[in-house]
Amino acid sequence: MPLEADVKQHMSQRGYEFVKKIAEGGTSTIYLTSFRPPQRCVKRRKRGEEDDNLESDKVLWMACKVIDMSRNTKVFVDKFLFREIDILSKVHHPHIIHVFGIHRFRSALFVFTRLAECGDLLEFVQRNGPVSEGTARLWSRQIALALHYLNCLDIVHRDVRCENIFISAKKNAKLGDFGFSRYLLEDRDGVQRLSETYCGTISYSAPEVLAGQPYDPRLSDIWSLGVTIFAMLHGKMPFPEPRNVKEFFEFQVHKGWRMHLDEGLSTELGEVLSHLLEVDVGKRWTLDEFLNSPWMAREPGLLQLTPDEKGALSVALDSRKRRDETAPRREAVAEEEESDDTESRGWVPEGSRTSAGRSLSEGDVRA
Numbered sequence: 001m002p003l004e005a006d007v008k009q010h011m012s013q014r015g016y017e018f019v020k021k022i023a024e025g026g027t028s029t030i031y032l033t034s035f036r037p038p039q040r041c042v043k044r045r046k047r048g049e050e051d052d053n054l055e056s057d058k059v060l061w062m063a064c065k066v067i068d069m070s071r072n073t074k075v076f077v078d079k080f081l082f083r084e085i086d087i088l089s090k091v092h093h094p095h096i097i098h099v100f101g102i103h104r105f106r107s108a109l110f111v112f113t114r115l116a117e118c119g120d121l122l123e124f125v126q127r128n129g130p131v132s133e134g135t136a137r138l139w140s141r142q143i144a145l146a147l148h149y150l151n152c153l154d155i156v157h158r159d160v161r162c163e164n165i166f167i168s169a170k171k172n173a174k175l176g177d178f179g180f181s182r183y184l185l186e187d188r189d190g191v192q193r194l195s196e197t198y199c200g201t202i203s204y205s206a207p208e209v210l211a212g213q214p215y216d217p218r219l220s221d222i223w224s225l226g227v228t229i230f231a232m233l234h235g236k237m238p239f240p241e242p243r244n245v246k247e248f249f250e251f252q253v254h255k256g257w258r259m260h261l262d263e264g265l266s267t268e269l270g271e272v273l274s275h276l277l278e279v280d281v282g283k284r285w286t287l288d289e290f291l292n293s294p295w296m297a298r299e300p301g302l303l304q305l306t307p308d309e310k311g312a313l314s315v316a317l318d319s320r321k322r323r324d325e326t327a328p329r330r331e332a333v334a335e336e337e338e339s340d341d342t343e344s345r346g347w348v349p350e351g352s353r354t355s356a357g358r359s360l361s362e363g364d365v366r367a
Contacts, residue, residue: 003031003066010105014038016112022063027072027081027179033064033112035100062100063115070107081109084178087155092315094308095146097166097176116166116174121232124167130235133265134299139165139173140229141291141302145309146175147221148287152316154184156217158195160224161204162231182217192216202242203227207279210249219281222290226276233269234262238277253279268295 003018011018015038018031036059069077088099088111098114118124121139125131131139143165150157157164157175164177180200185193194214198205206223208215230238242248261270272295278284285293296302305313 007105007108011103011110014103016064016110018064027076028065028067031064031066032115033062035060035062035112060100061115063113065111065113067109067111068107069109080179083182085109085111087178087181087183090153091150091155091178093146093149093312094306095142095172095174096149097174113176114168114174116176117169118167118171120163121165121167121173121228122162125162125232125235130262131232133233133269135171136229136233137296137299137302139167139232140225141296142173143175143225143228144287144291145305147218147225148291149312149316150181151184151218151287152313152320154320155181156184156195157181157221158217159200159204160221160228161201162228163201165228184217195220200224202245202248203237203239206281207249207252208281210245210252216281218287219284222276222284222287223278225290226273229276230273233265238273266295266298268293268298271295 008018015035017034017036019034020032022030022032024030067081069081072081085102088102092098097116100112100114102112103110119127143160147157147160157178158180159177160175164175166174166176168174182195195217196214198209198212200209200220202210204224204227206215206220209220227238239248239251261273272285272290272293275283275285275293276290290296292303
C-alpha cells in the first residue's frame, strides 16, 4: 500500500522515516524504516531533563510491516491480524525476530521489527547458493528452538518456510511472520483440539494438512522444518512443483519417493530428513528428537542451550506454570475459532510476503 502524505507526516513527527519498499503482499507492505528520536525529545535531553524511554540519538534501522485494515477482509482483521498482534506482544526469544513496537494510525497498523540485514532465507540462498551442512545445522537448530519456545507458550506458527526465516548480520536465523500463528486450544476435558483450517504454503505443507483432516499443528510445523532444511542445503525443493493440492498430496502419500541428497552430505542428515518428512504423524520426529539427533550431536556445543536461550525458555515455562495454576484452561468454546470465509479447509492466501518470482526450483525426486 502506498503511504499517504499525512500518514508519513504523522509518523515522521514520531521519528519514523519510510525509506523504501522492501516487499509487498496481498495483506501488507514492508518498508525499510529509520528511527531517530523526535527533536523535542533531543531538546529535553539537552536541557538535562530525564527521558528513560530514549537511550540514544543515533539512527536505528528497522523493518516496518504496514497493514491497511480498511483494505483487508473482516475475517483477516478479526481472526488473523489481531491474533498475530496479540502473539507478537507475548513472545521474546533470541531466534524470533524482535518486535520494537506496534503503532496504529487511523486504519493503518505499523509493526516495527528488527531489520534482517541479510534478508530472508530464500533471498540468501538465491543470492549466495546453498548453505553448508554446518550452517544448516545451526540455523535449523535455532528455528527448532524458536518453535519449541512457542509450543511452551501454547503457540504454533503454522507457516514455517524459507521466506519466513530471516538472517541477521551475524548470520543467525530468526523466525518471523506470525500471520497464521494461533494458540493451542483444549476442550473442556483438557484434550488438545486439533486444527482444521488449511493455511500456510502448499510446497511446505504436511500431508495431513493437504488432506483436509484435523491435524496437530506442532507436527505439521516439523514437516515444514524438514522441507526448509532440504531447501537451504540444495537450493531447490524436495518435491516437484505442485500443480494442485490433490495431486501434490497423492504424490506425497501414495507414489512413494526418496530424496537424492547432494554428494558430500552426511548419512545422518538423510536420517534426519526421513524422520522429519515422515508421512505417518505417529512416527514423525518431535522437536526434542530432532534437537538431540546424531546429526545435531556432530557439533556437541549445539546440544547445550546458550544463556539467552535458557533464559527465554525459563520465562516461557514459568508463564505456563502460572497460567495453569491461576487460570482455567484455554477452551475451544466457539467453532468460529477455526473457520473463515474461505471454502472449508480450502486455500488461504500466503500472507504478507509475495513469493512471485522468488520460489526455489523443484528437487530431484525418484519414484
